[in-house]
Each structure stands twice: as C-alpha cells, then as structure tokens.
Amino acid sequence: MKTYFRSFCLLGGLLAGQQTAAQVIARYTVQAGDIERHNSIVHIRLEQPADTESLLLEEVTGKKRVPVAVTAAEGALWWVLEGRTPAGAQRSYELKKANRKTSVAPVMQVTDNHSALVLQQGLQKNLQYNYATVEPPAGSDTVYRRSAFIHPLWAPNGAVLTNAFPNAGHRHHMGIWNPWTHTSFEGRETDFWNVQKKEGKVRFVKMESVTVGNAWCGFSARQEHVAFLKDGTEKVAINETWEVRAYPATDNGKRRLWDITSLFTPATADGITLLQYRYGGGFGLRTTASFTASTSQVLTSEGKTRKDADSTRARWVKITGTTPQGKAGLLIMNAPANYDSPEPLRVWPENMEGGELMLNYSPTKMKSWTLTNGNEYTLTYRVMVYDGDITPAEAEAAWKDFAFPPVVRKE
Structure with a gap:
C-alpha cells in the first residue's frame, strides 16, 4: 500500500x-x-x-x-x-x-505511470524510478529483466544522462543501480550484478511511501537482493530500502540536487560478506551513449581524470559532456559516513565500449565488508545535475555543503 x-x-x-x-x-x-x-x-x-x-x-x-x-x-x-x-x-x-489550508498544488510532484515513478518540478522531469519489471531489448535473454533502478535521469535542458540495456555485452547495466558483485552468502560466492551468471539479482518489493511538496518530492521503496540457489529455489540475502529526494532547481533552473540513501540489512541469521572486488554496490552509473572519451570529461576531487581516476578515492566526481540538447553533466558526492569513505572509484578506461562510460563508487573496492544480522547499514550520495558545466571550486563547495550541512536549532 x-x-x-x-x-x-x-x-x-x-x-x-x-x-x-x-x-x-x-x-x-x-x-x-x-x-x-x-x-x-x-x-x-x-x-x-x-x-x-x-x-x-x-x-x-x-x-x-x-x-x-x-x-x-x-x-x-x-x-x-x-x-x-x-x-x-x-x-x-x-x-x-496558519488559519486555513491552501489548495495550491505543490511545486515538486511525483507522477505514477503504473510502472514507474517520475520525480518532477512542474513539467520538468528530474528522474524516473522503475518499480515494475522492464523487459530487455528484443532477442535478449530474459535473465536481463530488471526492476528497481533509476533511468532516465534528465538534465535541466532535457538531455537524458543515463543508459539502460546499453549493448549486448552489458545488458545488465541499468542507468543508476547498486547490486553487489562479489559476495559470500551461506558459503557460496554470489554475484547480484552480473545477472547473466544467474546467481542473483535485485528486484523491487513494494513502495513504502511517496512524498510531494514544495521543498522536495521523493519516495521510499523496498528492494531485495535475491540469491538463486543450486536447487532452483531463491533466497533473499539482503533487504534494502531506497530513499530518494529531489529538490527544486536553482540558478535559474540550471542546477538540480537529489539525494539517494540505501538502508540495508542481512536477511538471514548468518549475514553476508561483501567481498573485496574492483566494482560493485555503492553507486553504479552507466552514462548516456553521447558521453564518450572524446565528448565528455571526468574530474575527481583529487584532480584525477578518466585516464587515471580508476582505483583512486574521491569525495566527488564530476562528469560533463556533449548531448544533442547541449552541454550538461552530473556531480556525484559520497557522504563522509559511508563505508571506507572517501570511496574508491571504478572508472572504465577510455578504450572500453567505444569510449562509453561506466562509473561506480565501490565501498568494497579496497576491503571486504561483513554485514551481520540485526544491524542496519547506510550509504548516502548526493547528485547535482546541471546544464553547461561547473568549476572544481563549485563542486568542492557543493560537497562541503552536503558533508557539513548548516546547523538548525530550535530557540
């Protein structure tokens, strides 16, 4: 409900x-x-x-x-x-x-089209969360069917900045998603990311709440990491809740902020270990095919670019590129409280897939993470989506504001 x-x-x-x-x-x-x-x-x-x-x-x-x-x-x-x-x-x-209520519609709205939620400001769409199962391109293995991911993500100029089911070699890339890749669950290595291995996947369970308002709109959705067992049955390994909030545009509509928080707990008494691996979990992103090595630029808080950002840590990472609607991009910030923050990055080299880009904030890239029964774990990210470009100084200021918010006190 x-x-x-x-x-x-x-x-x-x-x-x-x-x-x-x-x-x-x-x-x-x-x-x-x-x-x-x-x-x-x-x-x-x-x-x-x-x-x-x-x-x-x-x-x-x-x-x-x-x-x-x-x-x-x-x-x-x-x-x-x-x-x-x-x-x-x-x-x-x-x-x-106030003495009376208002009937004025809120600025930040959520549209439910019976398969997905679209967060928007007026007629301007921000992002779409797909809760119904989405079919892969015709001719693809049905194993690639997937729910519980964000796509499209729109820039203020209307450009789509994400890609889903991008090509035959990476049908499992789903816009913005976060399945864990290399795990130990009940004595067996289980991969929830590479669904073609048929070891596991992530799926939507139910919508907990939807919020509309003038300061933000968003939703809370239950998801689960499901392991496929050798006997043909399934078992839930991780229960997860996504909390997503989108805020009003600023700077004459050229910048938008939204937050995503993943809260997750092991679903079994023995828990699960997220094994050290070069990618998985956290914040996974497959960008638009318009963003290639020749049409886009990557910059991290440590001054790394696409040539050398892989396996480095970053408080924030900025991706700016050319789209049919004009120049646009996104700034992804990871919270200081996240596991092993500032988190390590997996960034595709420039010669991958014709120069297209996959980027992943991976908390377990450098070390494993054991999740024990009865405990809840949290990962939080803020994303700024913008038209044109932003400077490194603006990116750093945005991260500082996210990481160290103003203090609000009741008098």
Whole structure:
C-alpha cells in the first residue's frame, strides 16, 4: 500500500490577514558555520506530527517576514536556505499554524505511470524510478529483466544522462543501480550484478511511501537482493530500502540536487560478506551513449581524470559532456559516513565500449565488508545535475555543503 504525503506553502494573498493572527509554534535559527552556503538544504526534527497543509514558515529579518517553501515529512521539517549565506552568518525563521489550508498544488510532484515513478518540478522531469519489471531489448535473454533502478535521469535542458540495456555485452547495466558483485552468502560466492551468471539479482518489493511538496518530492521503496540457489529455489540475502529526494532547481533552473540513501540489512541469521572486488554496490552509473572519451570529461576531487581516476578515492566526481540538447553533466558526492569513505572509484578506461562510460563508487573496492544480522547499514550520495558545466571550486563547495550541512536549532 502506498502512503502519500503532501506539503504546501501559503503564498501571496493567502497570507494577507493571517500573519498577525497565525499562531507561532516554533522559532528556528540556521547557522552557516565556517562555510559559505548556496541554496543549502536544511531540516530539523518535528516534536509532534504536523498537518502539513496548515504550516507556514517565514524567514524573519527585522520586521520583514518572507514566506518560505516547506515540506513536512518523515518526522522533519525541510526547506531551502535560499540564495547565498556568508560563512558565520545566521538566519531566523518562524513556524506558524496558519488559519486555513491552501489548495495550491505543490511545486515538486511525483507522477505514477503504473510502472514507474517520475520525480518532477512542474513539467520538468528530474528522474524516473522503475518499480515494475522492464523487459530487455528484443532477442535478449530474459535473465536481463530488471526492476528497481533509476533511468532516465534528465538534465535541466532535457538531455537524458543515463543508459539502460546499453549493448549486448552489458545488458545488465541499468542507468543508476547498486547490486553487489562479489559476495559470500551461506558459503557460496554470489554475484547480484552480473545477472547473466544467474546467481542473483535485485528486484523491487513494494513502495513504502511517496512524498510531494514544495521543498522536495521523493519516495521510499523496498528492494531485495535475491540469491538463486543450486536447487532452483531463491533466497533473499539482503533487504534494502531506497530513499530518494529531489529538490527544486536553482540558478535559474540550471542546477538540480537529489539525494539517494540505501538502508540495508542481512536477511538471514548468518549475514553476508561483501567481498573485496574492483566494482560493485555503492553507486553504479552507466552514462548516456553521447558521453564518450572524446565528448565528455571526468574530474575527481583529487584532480584525477578518466585516464587515471580508476582505483583512486574521491569525495566527488564530476562528469560533463556533449548531448544533442547541449552541454550538461552530473556531480556525484559520497557522504563522509559511508563505508571506507572517501570511496574508491571504478572508472572504465577510455578504450572500453567505444569510449562509453561506466562509473561506480565501490565501498568494497579496497576491503571486504561483513554485514551481520540485526544491524542496519547506510550509504548516502548526493547528485547535482546541471546544464553547461561547473568549476572544481563549485563542486568542492557543493560537497562541503552536503558533508557539513548548516546547523538548525530550535530557540
């Protein structure tokens, strides 16, 4: 069963006559810390469940009050610290219970087409999560049927930046996905990535929740890593939840941020070991066929390029290239709390597949990771999708804002 959360911001004429009468239920301060902020995403836990359609958040500067788009979901209040906030600065907000609800549709929407969820801002599509099984190209082995992956991922200019079922040699590449490759499960090596080996795969189980709002939209989806046993039966090895949030575009619509968090637990008493291997798990990406060695550039936080980024660590990796709609790209950031962070990279050499690109943040590239029963594990990534290009300094600033977010305090 799907649970839908809705969140709104009261604007314009609806605010007239309400500002003095509305009850202030909380006051917050946001501290930038020692980092200059640019359209930072902030949130704070709500002490009590809120009727999100009746909340009004205002930024307070002296006697001036400016309404702020807000989303109340998952037990927290979310908004964007709009514009630039200098290092050391502090901004103040009041949360009120408005006198009446609004019927204005939220900015960030989720469209369910009965096989996939599309996260979008107005008519601008951000990304698509495929929960129904997607068939491979005609003539392919049915083993390549797959659910539980993101594709397409759109740039603000409309270009598709991902690829799925790309060619006969790599039909198992699925846009953005994260199956573990080399594992030890119940005494047997099991590969959930290379499905053609028929050892295992990842599949969608159910949608936990879908959220729409003004500060973000997204979903929480249950997935499972399934092992195919020698006797022809199946056994779930890992239970996983994907939490995905997409935020409003900034910089005149040229940049978008979205987050993906994987929460996973072993499904059996003996757990599972994710063995050290050169790729697998984490954040897997097969980019558009438009991105080749001659039409795209890779740059990491350590100054590595496609020629030398493989098997190096990176806080962030930037991929920019030419598309039919113009220049565009994506910046992928891994969280400091991730296993063995900054995570190692698997980057295809320039002579692979005609120069096309597969990139993987692989937490187990350098060392194994044993998952024990009863414990939950987390990997989090933030992605900036942009038109044109961004500078290394902008990429580093975006990662710092993600890794060390502003502090929100209740007064």
